[in-house]
Amino acid sequence: MKFSGIINGGASGWSQNDGPQHDIVISSRVRLARNIQKFPFPGWAKKADRVATLEKTKPAVEALPEMDDAFSENLQDLNVLEKQVLVERHLISREHAAKGVGSAVVMNRQQTLSIMLNEEDHLRMQAIRSGFRLRDAFALLDKADSALEKALDFAYDPRLGYLTACPTNVGTGMRASAMLHLPALVLKEEINKVIQAVNKIGLAVRGLYGEGTEAMGNLFQISNQTTLGQKEEDIIGNLSKVVEKIISHERNAREVLLEQKPATLFDQIGRAYGILTNAHSMTGKEALNLLSLIRLGVDLGFFPTECLQAVDELCTEVQQAHLQKAGAQKLGAEERDLLRADVVREKLKRCPSPDLAKVKARRAANENGSGESAADDAGK
């Protein structure tokens, strides 16, 4: 399949808003780092070495049954914009986008399995699923990994485990992460407490694009730091337990806000909607931050569930490279801000202004009668 097929085909398969607890867990991701025996790590390899590694790894990856009708491309054949689109969809890393000859990417049609060749390691394999499905993501990845292990000689030490370019990845070579949407913890100013607690137990909290990136749109990526001395299943198990706790904190914060400060919630979400549907210039950061509040509004039943798709599509579309693709020509920052506001206004026409009277009535009915919580009732 050609690149244009991937890009113009709309949202990635992993961003379909399904899976358990998808209102808070945007996506679950697992990646494995693998290297081939006797070939130098990409960072040390000369171009000829990298090309030689690629000649071994790429056919093996393309031969995976999951990679039937896959997108497979050498990085020198993609332009800057195309690479940036893949970064914005979390399908390749920012580091990989900077690579050229001797590096490649292969991904399945659903964009749930993506394998970078000669990134920091010979193979960086990633499975990504929507919702809270770390185990599903791992299963998908594990199957591909086992198949590749038969075809390729992975560098493996019986005492240390899989060998990797960076010592922090030695062992399982695994990083598992969940992207969480935590607007209520941010609004209640409890997020820093949560981040500190998570850091203390050896997990990392990062922004939208992983290491060293800023948190935008109230999105936080929680991942394991340790790869050595733990089984893959234990890493996933530990991370899952922590994620479950954070989810419950976030749900609790939402309920408390609704109970104690409904006016603040209505005001913040209402203003976000008002600005998104009426602004004519908007930065990417502002767009993501405001869209986060609309997503919260959908979760709380202020907007119909149909709005969620618009919000999700926009979270990708407002990003720089996706905008650039939408506008036919190369755009300056100011022009991008104008186009972004146009794209947002147009798409949110699908999403009607929140009717608070209805929301209040429904909440009152729930409290008096059925015992359903507002969260259960969200978007009905």
Add this chain to the structure above:
Amino acid sequence: MKFSGIINGGASGWSQNDGPQHDIVISSRVRLARNIQKFPFPGWAKKADRVATLEKTKPAVEALPEMDDAFSENLQDLNVLEKQVLVERHLISREHAAKGVGSAVVMNRQQTLSIMLNEEDHLRMQAIRSGFRLRDAFALLDKADSALEKALDFAYDPRLGYLTACPTNVGTGMRASAMLHLPALVLKEEINKVIQAVNKIGLAVRGLYGEGTEAMGNLFQISNQTTLGQKEEDIIGNLSKVVEKIISHERNAREVLLEQKPATLFDQIGRAYGILTNAHSMTGKEALNLLSLIRLGVDLGFFPTECLQAVDELCTEVQQAHLQKAGAQKLGAEERDLLRADVVREKLKRCPSPDLAKVKARRAANENGSGESAADDAGK
């Protein structure tokens, strides 16, 4: 007529959005300070003196033909809220609202002529008209003044003119002012230059409620400082010339913004509309500042002219005492902010979201064809 008749009768007669250049000149106001011979000025007078003065002045004022079916009340008979409503309508001064026994206010049914008794002077007479009509306001006031001069012995010195409690008012006892809406000069950051120039030629620039008050809603009151050694007609003439210049600066700034930064204008006005129609908590200052941008939007043809009435009514209704009257009970600041947002959202339902495509098309048509400027076309 009873107070409730004045207050519940809706907007004041002077805020009807007519009169020349009413898109920029909200109102024209003239006031005269007068005192009665041989009675001490109110600031020096004992309560008995003030009551004695009032017994002379009040019947004379009530006997004016303009005061047929007037509202006439001693200040001790008005509660704090009622006085505050009169302040917010610019019908009495903040200082007068603090007065009690021995002070009164008499105003005509249209609320265009208001006479404060025992404010700083025995009589403070004010005429106020919508639009740029300083001469009309003066004519209305002059007629009442001449009639009163026959009935009362005004303190007058042949060399100095009318004597007043404060030396800054001696002479004509007149202050003429125009309330100007100057959003484009503010957006272009040229307002300070204008204020400095105006100050240099001896005129004062003040905020919404006169001396010592902050500029809100991009409203600026321009008034004469000198009362001594100038004829009334000259004061009005000089002020009018300056106001005309400022009006032309503001019109020019609007055209330049439309030509050079239409996106900024669309964005600012769009955001103001989005927030006003979707917020659920709002301070009075924010409301006035955002409503100012909607008013500009109407003037530029982004909104239908019908919206102007809603904006004008809101500019009064969002103020503290008017809100308090709308809400049945006494409200805290937080409750007022909630009620204010409700009042704004409800009223702006009349005012549809601006259709920029239409605005752009109309501007293009004007440029190519008829030669009309966008300003000429405003709100048609």
